[in-house]
Amino acid sequence: MLAEIPALPLHTAGKYVAAAYVVLFAIVLIYVAIMALRLRHVERDLAELVQMSERTEQADEPAAREMTLT
Amino acid sequence: MTPSASRADRGGADQIPGQARKTALHAQGRHDRPAPNPYVRGLRPLSLATALAMTLALGMVFFYAPLEAEQGFLQKIFYVHVPLAIVALCGFVLGGLLAIVYLRTRDPRWDMRSYVAIHISLIFAVGTLITGSIWAKGSWGHWWVWSEPTLVSFLIIFLLYATYQPLRFAIEDPERQARYAAVFAITAGAFVPMNYVAVNLSTAYVHPRVFSSTSNLPGSMALTLLVSVVAMALLFTTLCKYELTAKHTRFQLRALRRRLLEEPA
Numbered sequence: 001m002l003a004e005i006p007a008l009p010l011h012t013a014g015k016y017v018a019a020a021y022v023v024l025f026a027i028v029l030i031y032v033a034i035m036a037l038r039l040r041h042v043e044r045d046l047a048e049l050v051q052m053s054e055r056t057e058q059a060d061e062p063a064a065r066e067m068t069l070t
Numbered sequence: 071m072t073p074s075a076s077r078a079d080r081g082g083a084d085q086i087p088g089q090a091r092k093t094a095l096h097a098q099g100r101h102d103r104p105a106p107n108p109y110v111r112g113l114r115p116l117s118l119a120t121a122l123a124m125t126l127a128l129g130m131v132f133f134y135a136p137l138e139a140e141q142g143f144l145q146k147i148f149y150v151h152v153p154l155a156i157v158a159l160c161g162f163v164l165g166g167l168l169a170i171v172y173l174r175t176r177d178p179r180w181d182m183r184s185y186v187a188i189h190i191s192l193i194f195a196v197g198t199l200i201t202g203s204i205w206a207k208g209s210w211g212h213w214w215v216w217s218e219p220t221l222v223s224f225l226i227i228f229l230l231y232a233t234y235q236p237l238r239f240a241i242e243d244p245e246r247q248a249r250y251a252a253v254f255a256i257t258a259g260a261f262v263p264m265n266y267v268a269v270n271l272s273t274a275y276v277h278p279r280v281f282s283s284t285s286n287l288p289g290s291m292a293l294t295l296l297v298s299v300v301a302m303a304l305l306f307t308t309l310c311k312y313e314l315t316a317k318h319t320r321f322q323l324r325a326l327r328r329r330l331l332e333e334p335a
Binding site: 012013014017019021023024027031045056 | 141147151197319326
């Protein structure tokens, strides 16, 4: 069947080839963007956890000092 | 109560919060080294190898591989469409194989690997369908040809796997979810090669592809296709590793949050 179809001239075929390769790069780019978004969430969660941990540490300190005095 | 006795009484309760705090600081990189994420190992060289392989493949496609006599420049889509399809189909089969390991070991890590392999393969399958449609439009003048068994069979496989995630997340119990997903992955994974054979055996239609098989490709074209397939396989592996790393980190964070919340302030 393809033997009957003449080759497309470069200016016509070029846009199809470009579109196909753009699709591949768009997929990778979208994936990287999603990963970056997830990383931002992870960083936010991590900062929250560190804050929580520091609050607990501060709350523990006076109690420990009190115990040492008694 | 003496301070020592008081400390001894509190010892058991202090153990968990202390560890949780330490882990949080570990994750922040302030104290000792954090517990290593098993999926991070080799990620940087793999990413570099993928970038190099993709660049090499693109260079070969446009500067090394000759123009095909019948389709001319349009045939360059072959080097992105075919590797995407091969890697997507192999990824589906891999998902099934990993699901078998999960059912044998009942280790949830294998279930996660199977899920990620299918998830990334599904993305590659979307790429295959889009690039295939673009190629069809360029060579046949139509975006889709329903009478073409290769296209329709690939669409059937894609639609079959499109139901994987809804099925998986419709089940709340994690153990049951993993078991059902594994059974699905194995059944669908077995369907992929069977489908391929069935399409090849269907002689009623002839797939209007550039070459009837890759064995009659000229040397330079075959080499370019091989490099493109390797580059795509590396891309698949890298994306899988990134996904697994992200998932593992999220699980660790969730566990850490649970431990910190259990701790009395």
